[in-house]
Amino acid sequence: TFGRAHCRIAAVQNIFAVTLADTFIAHLGRALSSFEEYAALRKKLESRRLAYDAAITKAEKYKGSKKEKDKKDAEDELESARLKYEESADELRESMDGIRDAEVAHQRELRRFLDLETKSVEQHLEALREVQRDWPDIE
Numbered sequence: 001t002f003g004r005a006h007c008r009i010a011a012v013q014n015i016f017a018v019t020l021a022d023t024f025i026a027h028l029g030r031a032l033s034s035f036e037e038y039a040a041l042r043k044k045l046e047s048r049r050l051a052y053d054a055a056i057t058k059a060e061k062y063k064g065s066k067k068e069k070d071k072k073d074a075e076d077e078l079e080s081a082r083l084k085y086e087e088s089a090d091e092l093r094e095s096m097d098g099i100r101d102a103e104v105a106h107q108r109e110l111r112r113f114l115d116l117e118t119k120s121v122e123q124h125l126e127a128l129r130e131v132q133r134d135w136p137d138i139e
Contacts, residue, residue: 004130005131008123009128012123012127016120020116023109023112024110027105027106031102038096041091041092045092048081048085049085051085052084055074055077055078055082056081058078062074062075
């Protein structure tokens, strides 16, 4: 009886571990990737903001310049920096929206994890009760 219950408990634990890895842990991995992508996009946006600020300063420096080529180059650099900054800001907003939109999926996966954990505990308890029922009376 104890051996049978032990095998049952081992099977329950195995099913729990595999299901946990295939569902909740996999979901957490995807969520972590989203957060890492967001962090990388924030760094990229900060870098582009610094480049944009530098381009603004350079354009202001050449604003009153009589050197048309330098002035035009500075204006082109400013426009390019502005576009890159705006592109990065849009990417960051999209990433933030994706994280926010995934909140429902996070809640759903947490609920599935709780259900899996509850089912596993119930199955363990059932196996232990089976051993208890079949245990010989020593008195």
